[in-house]
Amino acid sequence: MKKAVIFDKVCIMFGSAPQKALPLADQGKSRSEIQAETDQVLGVHNCSLDVDEGEILVLMGLSGSGKSTLLRSVNGLNPVVRGSVSVNDGGEMVDVAQCNAKTLRHIRQSRVAMVFQQFGLLPWRTVAENVGFGLELAGVPEGERTTRVEAQLALVGLSERADAKVAELSGGMQQRVGLARAFATEAPILLMDEPFSALDPLIRTRLQDELLELQARLKRTIIFVSHDLDEAFKLGGRIAIMEGGRIVQCGTPREIFSNPASDYVADFVANMNPLGVLTARDVMVPGEGEGGGVHAEMPVRDVMLRLREQPRLSVESLGQRIGVVTAQSIVDRLSV
Amino acid sequence: MIWLSDNKIPIGDWAEAAFGWLQTNGGWFFDGMAVAMETLIEAILWCLQTPPESLVIAAFVALTWVIQRGWKLPLFIGLGFLFIVNQGYWEETTESLTLVLSACVVCMGIGVPIGIAAAHRPRLYAWMRPVLDLMQTLPTFVYLIPAIVFFGIGMVPGLIATVIFVVPAPIRLTHLGISGTPTALLEAAESFGATPSQTLWQIELPYALPQIMAGLNQTIMLSLSMVVIAALVGADGLGVPVVRALNRVDTGLGFESGFVIVVVAIMLDRMLRVGDK
Ligand SMILES: Nc1ncnc2c1ncn2[C@@H]1O[C@H](COP(=O)(O)OP(=O)(O)O)[C@@H](O)[C@H]1O
Ligand SMILES: [Mg+2]
Secondary structure, eight states: OOEEEEEEEEEEEESSOHHHHHHHHHTTOOHHHHHHHHSOEEEEEEEEEEEETTOEEEEEESTTSSHHHHHHTTTTSSOOSEEEEEEEETTEEEETTTOOHHHHHHHHHHTEEEEOTTOOOOTTSBHHHHHTHHHHHTTOOHHHHHHHHHHHHHHTTOGGGTTSBGGGSOHHHHHHHHHHHHHHTTOSEEEEESTTTTSOHHHHHHHHHHHHHHHHHHOOEEEEEESOHHHHHHHOSEEEEEETTEEEEEEOHHHHHHSOSSHHHHHHHHTSOGGGTOBHHHHOBSSOOEEEEEETTSBHHHHHHHHHHOSSEEEEETTEEEEEEOHHHHHHHHTO | OHHHHHTOOOHHHHHHHHHHHHHHHSHHHHHHHHHHHHHHHHHHHHHHHSSOHHHHHHHHHHHHHHHHOSSHHHHHHHHHHHHHHHHTOHHHHHHHHHHHHHHHHHHHHHHHHHHHHHHHOHHHHHHHHHHHHHHHHSOHHHHHHHHHHHHOSSHHHHHHHHHHHHTHHHHHHHHHHHHTSOHHHHHHHHHTTOOHHHIIIIIIHHHHHHHHHHHHHHHHHHHHHTHHHHHHTTOOSTHHHHHHHHHHTOHHHHHHHHHHHHHHHHHHHHHHOOTTO
């Protein structure tokens, strides 16, 4: 699998003397301890993570856990104190923590685009002018810009409002403009910092669905920051859970749900609806069922429907019967 | 106490020495500046005085229409000018307008770049603030004297005195606007790979435009408030009849010319009020 972004032991420290604080962070001291001793604020510490091309990776954690800080290292908005952040620049990996200003600008103009929680739109510009902002900075000529902007507007369903000022739009519409602006540069890597958190729940769900639809067509690499586990599980192919500036667990939603690495992760997971995550494999017990079986990766939701017709379902994987699901086995698994 | 007053700190002597040194060593600089300002003043004066009055008035009315649309304000501006002609102050008004316009060119030309530089360098602004305060609080008459020393009598020292008094306003307002640009917008630009100059032109200046326009408006109003002072160093314009009236204790003349100044002030203010809408 080709990598889009590789975080290698990334440390980010805020303050005037970050080097002084690194040894303390290496000893595993917490943010408040480090701040008390050295007056430096720990952003993230020793975060390593590979992001595959085409996947949606969600950074998830409580507020202040360092999600935004880690995300913003990808396009150099936060300088890295130690470690490296390599970004795929059409085949070769560029370390944005070390590269010169010109290379960084090239990465920002054509490889990595960003969507912000507070939209970050220019209020004196129209919708279309906002969408074309990144292209304008990259020096794309006017004619080509217009066509590309129109295409993006159509994609997010805003063609009618192209000439409206952004302030006239609702929050959901404004974030569609933000998405279109990021998609317009055709950057293969998208950074999204809680893009839907400022929106009403209904609009949020709708935009999540739209994002998944767009992603199915456009196949970008998306690093998505969220503090909402349901959102993370819905969007994320993989989820990296952060606590106090460190990554505590990274894996698919299922892995995290079935095997929380710590109490912190378990607390998160306890608050969510497990039916969307677990599969037949997770709720089966050893034994043999009757009749036609179900596949081991079938979501529990669907398994439950099947149980109505057939109280003991065999679970199959690679042509083998590997276990049995009953109503009782599901209840037992969920009540642990 | 006697000791204290016997050992006076020679502030006055120092100032004189400093000005003397500047005069001998910086003569070429002040001469160059005087020539540049003279040229600017001559050019503007030529534009206002060579064409017939009716043409100049029509131009101002048209300009008002371009800025404000509607018909009420252009009509008001036209009537205002006709009143000035009626009172016999046309020439003085063009001279004062010249002073105001030159002050605008110089103050905005200096003030906006300095305001931008100050907004990008907080330390620089910390240094500048007391200087700006001094420029605005020092009684104007105090720097009229060195203005005469360096530039003689006439429009140029009037313009210099005006600029010193007025330029802090556009500097402060430009600084306010640029440094108030929300971080979110700056980061959005940065994340899409904007160069510093793109950030300035695409983000900071458009964001600060209302404040910069307010700076222009203040520049005009403050310059106009300096016409009487400028007349004291020999600048032509509406200040001259006021000073004359003061010398002769001529109430009628004083009131008349003062009223014309007020009319000009109101006209310019209304003409340029863009931000309110
Ligand atoms: N520019 C900054 N200067 C100083 N401290 C910062 C800065 N940005 C973030 N921090 C600190 O770094 C920590 C992590 O912040 P952040 O990454 O924004 O958390 P999250 O996005 O997970 O809520 C917080 O303690 C925050 O106060
Ligand atoms: Mg955040």
